[in-house]
Amino acid sequence: MPQRKEEALKWVCDFVFGQAIPGLQLSLHDQDHIEISAAGKTLIFASLFPQLDLPREEWSQQSPAEPLQEFSAEAVESFTLPLPIERMPILFGGPEVAPTATGLKVDADLFGGIFFLLSRFEEIVSAERDTHDRFPGSASLAYREKFLSHPLADIYRHAIWALVSLLWPGLKMPKYPAQPIHVSCDVDEPFDRSVRSPAALLRTLAGDLLKRRSPALAAKRLVNFAFSSVFGLRFDPCYTFDWYMNICEAHGVRATFYFIAGKSAGLIDGTYEIEDPRIANLLRAIARRGHRIGMHGSYNTYKDIDRLKRERLRLVVALEAAGVPLDVLENRQHYLRWDAALTPDCLSAAGFKMDTSGGFADMAGFRYGTGRPFRMWSWQRLEPLDLTQKPLIVMEGSLLSPLYQQLSFEEALATVLSLKQKTTQYGGEFSLLWHNSELLIYQQKSIFQAALASQLRTPVSQSRY
Template sequence: MKFLLEMPGDHLAARRHAAETLLGEFLGLPLEIRVGSADRWRLCDSAANAELILPDCFFAGTRGRWLEPASLPQLPLARWYSEAELPEARHLDGGLPVLAGTPNAAGCWWLQEGRSAYLGLDLFGSAFFCLSRYEEQALEERDGHERFPASASLALRAGLLERPLLDEYLAVLCAALLRLWPGLSLPWTRGQLRFTCDIDHPYEGGSKRLSLLVRALVGDLLLRRRPQGMLARLGRVWRARRGDYTRDPNNTFDWLMQCCEAQGAQATFYIIAGHSGGAIDGCYSLDEPFLQDLLRRIHQRGHAIGLHGSYNSFRDAAVLRQERQALEAACRTAGFRAEVRAVRQHYLRWDSARTPALMEQSGFACDSTGGYADHIGFRYGTGRGFRLWDWGSGRPLALREQPLIAMEWSAIGPQYMNLGRSVAALQRLQRLKETCLRFGGDFTLLWHNSEIRSDWDRQALTALLDEDAGSPDLEQVACERYPAEAAQ
């Protein structure tokens, strides 16, 4: 069965990108798109046996104020309590927040009359808002690393950042489609876990820099009051400078790979290959024996290697290209060939207007920078991979985004969520993982090799990597509800 989607005639490329992502990429529906009514979206099958009407609210609301703060969804968001109208619509408890949409004249968010139905959610406008990071173009807030912070986002201000809102909308769309086309086959499966590691510090900095060693020794003696720790550190540095890193606390790579292998998962290790930002890009070099051996071990054990773009590379295609080529050359020196197509930016630095196009120009196929440093959750409203939007050309790129859902330091770091190494932090991460996987997204987790420092770290990471088997059937889970506290 082929579907026809009619849409208003403005912002055609943006509208098409949203529709092709939701209907074509996420649901796999054969689709033809054309311009139709000026004030609505209309989805029907090729024989016009049934139709679904949706309002055009987001794009209509931006007319005359495109990319202005006034065009953003206003708080508080309306909520649709779907139980009475469309009980099989699957979403978290507490009602479904509405980024863009409106009930019909009778006040109904869902109304079906025969083979024609009205759904009051502007799913396609909402999808473009989430996937393009529209608000990051409309707002000027940036932190000290020039990053758009979670604290400025609509999702966090509305208490929705830990909800996969776009994936919830997709589940509602599935319920609506099954009402109108009961025999339709929809690909609804449980997501998968993706473990990633950013190698900022493959070993203690004091092994290479005297200033860092002195600072650490002073901390051991005066701040932590652990003279034995100071002596142990000196012993580790003495060994490391002779090529023995077996006792270095940052050398957790074999343990990390073993944990992933026990779950049948492939890890991706993002490695810094340049120093455009100076000392902030770490103190290691790809040609040193420890790094050469590490590259070989990662490759031989079947894990993936990606580039951790240096601090200033997020706005420089030439630097990104040079670093990708340097990492590929280091792999060849280590005895194997690897085409480095995956990238994540150091410090999660990201410019939505420029970075995606620069990455594509530099030869990358997939980015996984797409999370916030200051809070875990869904920056793009989804855990699914998708093609990134390029604001410069006004078109989607071939470059794909695999959103980063959680970084360990975002949860435990005192400058961020400040949950510490606690039961509460692990519960929050586990809840986020389960919510992400249940709604069909991939839970992409970042844990630094240098942050495996305690029993809590090992137990927490082991628990998060323990992915439940099985893929629920859409109709079996259609009426499930998940605790509202998962969204808090």
Template sequence: MNELLIYVPKMTNRVRYVFRLVMKGLLKIKYELTNDLDAFQSADQPKMMYGWKAHTDDIFFKANGLLFERGVHSLEYNAFDYKGNKAFFQVFDEESVVPFDIFSAIFFLVSRYEEYLPFVRDQHGRFAASLSMSSEWEILEKPVVNIWALEIKEIILKRYPDFVFPEKKFRFIPTYDIDSAWAFSQKGWLRNIGGFYKSLEMFQFKDVALRARVLLGKERDPFDTYDLQLSYQKKYNLHPIYFILFGMYGRYDKNINFRNGKFRRLVKWIADYAEVGIHPSYNTVNNPKLLKEEIKNLEDLLKTQITRSRQHFLRLNLPDTYQNLIENDIQDDYTMGYAALPGFRAGICDTYNFYDLELDVETKLRLHPFAVMDGTLRDYLQLTPGDAIDRIKKIMDEVKKVKGTFISLWHNESLSDAKRWKGWRRVYEALLEEATA
């Protein structure tokens, strides 16, 4: 019988969520949860226990209590070295097959528990990568949730060698944020005059000449890399997702006015070749009404429902941001990652459902964590193109080991191969080659 019976002493939303994530989501197996000890003991099938004590000699995972609680509290992490990485929520029970509460550790990471605790926000109101336990414990670039899921698989196979686990395959999803569709074109005379003045003030005469050539139609706008993106799509058989900043101009929102005809034609052209989602503007994180308007404006243009989203500047306040997205019928969000460091913000490299710790319920909103972003590598870490390629390959190798999903976040401007992005086109091409090899 290829179904795993799991005994837990108490049924909670957290218990149901984490076992559904691990068993169904990551390991792709059938399972059944029960809190009926007599039925568990008499069952003749593969089985395991999770709880306070081992009632039988079956596989036993010791619990620390987090999955049986409600609310958010300060926690004792008890981090320690385990098989080359840090683990936490250490338990002391010789009958436990692992020396830590592996299911609570998974829940802590994927629910982003630490982001519900008090913290000092960065200049954009975000939870900074440097504050994360994963960064402190140097496991941010390891998809430890996937690694631990595979350890659970091996433990089950050791006891039940005939248990069948479906094979997973590595997946790659390229994504693009269109924050500024063009560098100079379609920005209006006022913004371009300001641009000329700023360049002259800083003695950037080459920029002045380039802007003039673009505006006179004598040269392609440097941010106009859409034909190149389409060529990548065809060459590597990609299925990219675009997130369009479709709001009004502001201090942190520099895209073309969403009413601009050429910009609207560009968005419709992109939608002919790829999936399109909303890139909610900077202030939508505190303005649900504005979020609703931007989604509606994009839907009106494309004549289709918009169900995908990624926050501009990765501004994410838990759980409010996700609650607002859910209220606007967003089904998939791609914000889960850090601006300042690459890696796995939630410790996982597969899609999963958002768990709302405020309401203590699993939601239907699917989260798609990204692993690397061009701006992280170039602007925050200030890597050379060669070092960036090495860093990307190292992280992607970790995803390939666990047969997870590698999601990249790139921008049209970083493919320009000009100015500060000189040499970075080959970084992206190396990423594509490695991901599709």
């Protein structure tokens, strides 16, 4: 591989090959291609991206040229490379796959394309941000070129393995069973806020009747307002945790619940304190039933190591006080606030080992081009971090909120099942975020249950290659 891209390409090679090829050795040269060779055969890929040795002000010039070229079935038919999807866009290079005296030469830079997707390079060079300082999915290349709903990094990985297997039939991508679904809940509103005042109640009832069109929900909220001091959380419409865990357990799923442990931005960070006795009871119930607990980094932590450390410690102390001794190693950012240049390094420095914030708030899909967990890239150090990203594929708010995609319930269900199928087809772990406070009406609960219950198809690695 090219010496000046050593760290970036070694990271990508780990994603592509892992430990699957015994005796795999990496060597460096000064050429602009990647060469895989063994037993007198060679497989050559163009290596056009990234060029991180250039001044940073020139990095934006490396962005893929639009419109993207595509592989066609005709171009690769003679090499028996099946196309995993109906179209396979090329981020860097061209579509030709040509024979050489000793093997094949691929004009597409598939390794560079994987780096572009996993590292979120476009978020580094683009100034596009929404009102919450987030890079929106609507600004992404994947959205513009219509591949956000396809795990392109995983597809490139399978294409590389298909060519490797063509030259060396004894080498096959490892077979693996479909990964389990990862269900998670951001605990933003564990208790119904409308009990705070009659005015808050009236506003919420109006939403129940006019927006959610649920007189039953409005009636339940009235009962909760009138009798919460007597019956506690029994009629609280937001306190759906027992139902949530029952459904997960019925499908053999352990959910992860992320709790806010700081108020870096006031009420936007929720109305509860992590030391609340009701929260302590909830923490015990979650742990007792075998589900997981993580931190929901508050609104202003995404660039602040010290805040992340303080909130992590506060959550650990609250867990100990609740009788649940646990070292909190997993995080998801509130509002999915994220700075690709800073947040991964901040989380790693704060002691976290895994993050699950990796989705766009405004639309569902594959922000990183993969549904597989992977080590994150540090744009501060230009090397991999000891921090794993478990990409978020679907958040219910992305699909249903009038601020974002605003799909019908039928369209939302179809989207969830389609993305789940594509994730598991390529060996990923379908990550679904559903807030406890968004299980208020039958349609929401129905989609959630269907996402857990739907049957999975056979992974591509077992059925196609």
